[in-house]
Amino acid sequence: MAPLFTADHIGKSFHLRPVLKDVSFTLSAGESVLLFGRNGCGKTTLLKILAAIMRPEKGQASLNGQALFTPGYRWRSAMVYLGHRANLYPALTARENLSLSLRLRRQAWDEEAFQKYLDRYGLAGREDEPVRVYSEGMLQRLGLIRLELAAWEIAYLDEPTAALDVDGAGLLAETFRRWRSMSRTILFTSHDLGWGVAQADRALLLSRGVIADDMPRPGEKDLVARLGREA
Amino acid sequence: MAFWTILVKDLRLELRTRESLATMVVFAATIILLFAFAFSAAPAQLRSFAPGLIWITYFFTAVLGLLRSFGRENEQDAYDLLLTAPLDRGAIFLGKMAAFFILLLAAQLVSLPFFILFLDLPLWKAPTAFALILVITDLAIAAVGTLIAGMSLRSPAGETLLPILLFPLLTPILIAATEATDAVLAGQPLEEWDFWLMLLLTFFGVFVLAGTFIFDYISEQ
Numbered sequence: 001m002a003p004l005f006t007a008d009h010i011g012k013s014f015h016l017r018p019v020l021k022d023v024s025f026t027l028s029a030g031e032s033v034l035l036f037g038r039n040g041c042g043k044t045t046l047l048k049i050l051a052a053i054m055r056p057e058k059g060q061a062s063l064n065g066q067a068l069f070t071p072g073y074r075w076r077s078a079m080v081y082l083g084h085r086a087n088l089y090p091a092l093t094a095r096e097n098l099s100l101s102l103r104l105r106r107q108a109w110d111e112e113a114f115q116k117y118l119d120r121y122g123l124a125g126r127e128d129e130p131v132r133v134y135s136e137g138m139l140q141r142l143g144l145i146r147l148e149l150a151a152w153e154i155a156y157l158d159e160p161t162a163a164l165d166v167d168g169a170g171l172l173a174e175t176f177r178r179w180r181s182m183s184r185t186i187l188f189t190s191h192d193l194g195w196g197v198a199q200a201d202r203a204l205l206l207s208r209g210v211i212a213d214d215m216p217r218p219g220e221k222d223l224v225a226r227l228g229r230e231a
Numbered sequence: 232m233a234f235w236t237i238l239v240k241d242l243r244l245e246l247r248t249r250e251s252l253a254t255m256v257v258f259a260a261t262i263i264l265l266f267a268f269a270f271s272a273a274p275a276q277l278r279s280f281a282p283g284l285i286w287i288t289y290f291f292t293a294v295l296g297l298l299r300s301f302g303r304e305n306e307q308d309a310y311d312l313l314l315t316a317p318l319d320r321g322a323i324f325l326g327k328m329a330a331f332f333i334l335l336l337a338a339q340l341v342s343l344p345f346f347i348l349f350l351d352l353p354l355w356k357a358p359t360a361f362a363l364i365l366v367i368t369d370l371a372i373a374a375v376g377t378l379i380a381g382m383s384l385r386s387p388a389g390e391t392l393l394p395i396l397l398f399p400l401l402t403p404i405l406i407a408a409t410e411a412t413d414a415v416l417a418g419q420p421l422e423e424w425d426f427w428l429m430l431l432l433t434f435f436g437v438f439v440l441a442g443t444f445i446f447d448y449i450s451e452q
Contacts, residue, residue: 053314055451071447077317085308087315089240091247103236104316130247131307139307
């Protein structure tokens with residue numbers, strides 16, 4: 001089966017120091033893939049490049065055979081991104097933030113779905129408060145509702161559990177399973193390797209600017225041992 | 232569509248917080264009061280430096296507004312929401328430019344009475360001419376400012392980079408606005424100072440076109 005997503009020879013430097021040298025990998029539809037590596041290895045940079053927030057110096061990527069990083073913008077409708085921070089405007093309410101997000105994607109507002117996800121993520125009754133009063137965990141949950149409401153094929157999530165409590169992490173694991181059953185593809189990072197491997201079909205080790213290993217269904221100990229060998 | 236969404240979003244954020252408007256108006260009022268009370272200038276002297284004073288005040292007022300307009304995009308990395316959306320990034324530029332233009336104009340309308348009251352400037356004698364200069368200069372400042380702020384404030388050294396890039400580009404706009412205001416205060420007819428309006432309109436046109444077409448490239452890190 002042809003891969004859904006292909007990244008070819010992606011490279012990026014900061015102040016002449018190459019962070020990504022030659023990153024290539026593929027993802028299949030419905031796959032959940034953990035991107036792991038030491039601090040500063042370029043995980044966030046890679047996700048930001050794929051999400052069109054940063055521009056690569058070299059390389060190309062394609063989704064469903066359609067080239068990414070092109071001057072047009074329609075290719076961005078197939079993907080969503082949730083960063084370290086929740087990508088929300090603190091002065092706007094939860095409802096206004098998510099409504100804005102959908103308008104930018106030219107999607108109609110679905111009040112019923114909004115209420116359903118507010119309930120699921122434990123934010124019911126807080127939707128008309130400005131999100132500046134939310135805790136980091138609540139912001140992260142709202143960021144996940146943003147992804148739930150959007151239509152997409154591939155999601156890039158950078159440390160999605162970083163601000164979540166145990167319940168939140170469990171909820172996200174359930175969400176990952178649901179997304180995969182819908183043939184949605186997920187590329188994510190997590191320093192919580194135990195949680196990460198439990199959600200991943202594969203793990204990609206990013207080290208020294210390249211994908212140093214591609215590990216199908218790894219265990220947490222395998223990842224820790226592999227990271228140790230890279231040190 | 233995306234243009235309106237960005238414009239409404241920026242205005243809603245400002246109405247909700249009033250951070251930019253309050254900072255801009257307080258700054259402008261402080262400068263005016265400082266000049267009014269620190270220098271006991273005769274009316275003739277005042278008339279000679281008033282056009283420059285007006286535009287220097289609004290120059291820094293605009294910079295404060297720009298810093299806030301793009302600063303709030305960096306809170307919670309909200310700007311990434313705009314960048315990852317399937318929209319023409321030229322619309323981000325145009326929407327933010329239009330919102331900043333309205334904000335700058337609002338700050339000026341609130342602070343202009345201070346100029347008239349404390350510095351006794353006869354701006355009310357030619358209200359249409361002065362309004363024309365104000366609107367066209369603000370359009371030019373908004374176009375140049377939004378493009379440069381969009382480019383520089385994505386960089387970690389953005390707040391240092393912004394004045395270095397922006398001040399030289401805004402200088403010709405300030406000179407044109409000052410010359411046109413001077414002519415209006417001297418009671419000259421439009422034919423005597425329309426050159427400066429043309430210059431301002433040229434700046435506006437060039438930077439709107441540039442911003443619309445290159446914002447896609449410059450907004451990515």
